[in-house]
Amino acid sequence: MRPGYLIVGVLLAACSRKQQVEPQLPLHALRVVLASEAELAKLGTAGDGIVRRPWVGPIVQTLAVETPDALTPLQHARIAGSGMTADALFERGLANLRAACKQPIQERTVAMAKAQVQITRSADNFTAARLQLPELWKKIASDAGQLYAAAPARDILVWTTSIVRADQLALRGQARTAFQSRSDPISSAILRWTGDGWALDDPNPIP
Numbered sequence: 001m002r003p004g005y006l007i008v009g010v011l012l013a014a015c016s017r018k019q020q021v022e023p024q025l026p027l028h029a030l031r032v033v034l035a036s037e038a039e040l041a042k043l044g045t046a047g048d049g050i051v052r053r054p055w056v057g058p059i060v061q062t063l064a065v066e067t068p069d070a071l072t073p074l075q076h077a078r079i080a081g082s083g084m085t086a087d088a089l090f091e092r093g094l095a096n097l098r099a100a101c102k103q104p105i106q107e108r109t110v111a112m113a114k115a116q117v118q119i120t121r122s123a124d125n126f127t128a129a130r131l132q133l134p135e136l137w138k139k140i141a142s143d144a145g146q147l148y149a150a151a152p153a154r155d156i157l158v159w160t161t162s163i164v165r166a167d168q169l170a171l172r173g174q175a176r177t178a179f180q181s182r183s184d185p186i187s188s189a190i191l192r193w194t195g196d197g198w199a200l201d202d203p204n205p206i207p
Helices: 002-020 037-041 086-100 128-132 138-144 165-182
Strands: 030-036 051-055 059-066 071-073 109-111 118-120 148-153 154-159 192-193 197-201
Touching: 030 037, 030 086, 037 059, 051 086, 051 197, 059 086, 071 192, 086 128, 128 148, 128 154, 148 165, 154 165, 165 192
Parallel strands: none
Antiparallel strands: 030 059, 051 059, 059 071, 109 118, 118 154, 148 154, 148 192, 192 197
């Protein structure tokens, strides 16, 4: 074999391997999930490169790819060659999340035994992420006049429409407990519905 052909063959093989290592972004599998800067910081350098943007209070939105087995956070290096801005990818991820989460919140919700506090858990990786979909919450808030919620971990939401002190204390206690005890913690912060989205009501720190 001539030397020139050998070099071309090596280059083609290298390009092929690079394509296998860095496949195109699977846009259909993009999802936007919630995290917090405090929890991402615990991941060290791996957390530093995760694509995120501010959301509400200590909570941030992050981009992830859903696979049959897991959610894989997207790194900045992975999206660099996608030809899309981070904001465009977030919008695509939210659209995908919306299409996958049409079930009413109440269908996956149970009430605490001794307080007017609701606990929502869905059979997927997007329970907490549902806070980002206003259409799931507008009627609940409108009917009750107010709404408070927390996303303490990826697989749970706690919320209430009650302003009774005992219920508000129960909401905060349940948020702190879930944040400390469940996998993939996010934040114990309490959010308040504003009419078209959420605002920070109480950081609700762990004592």
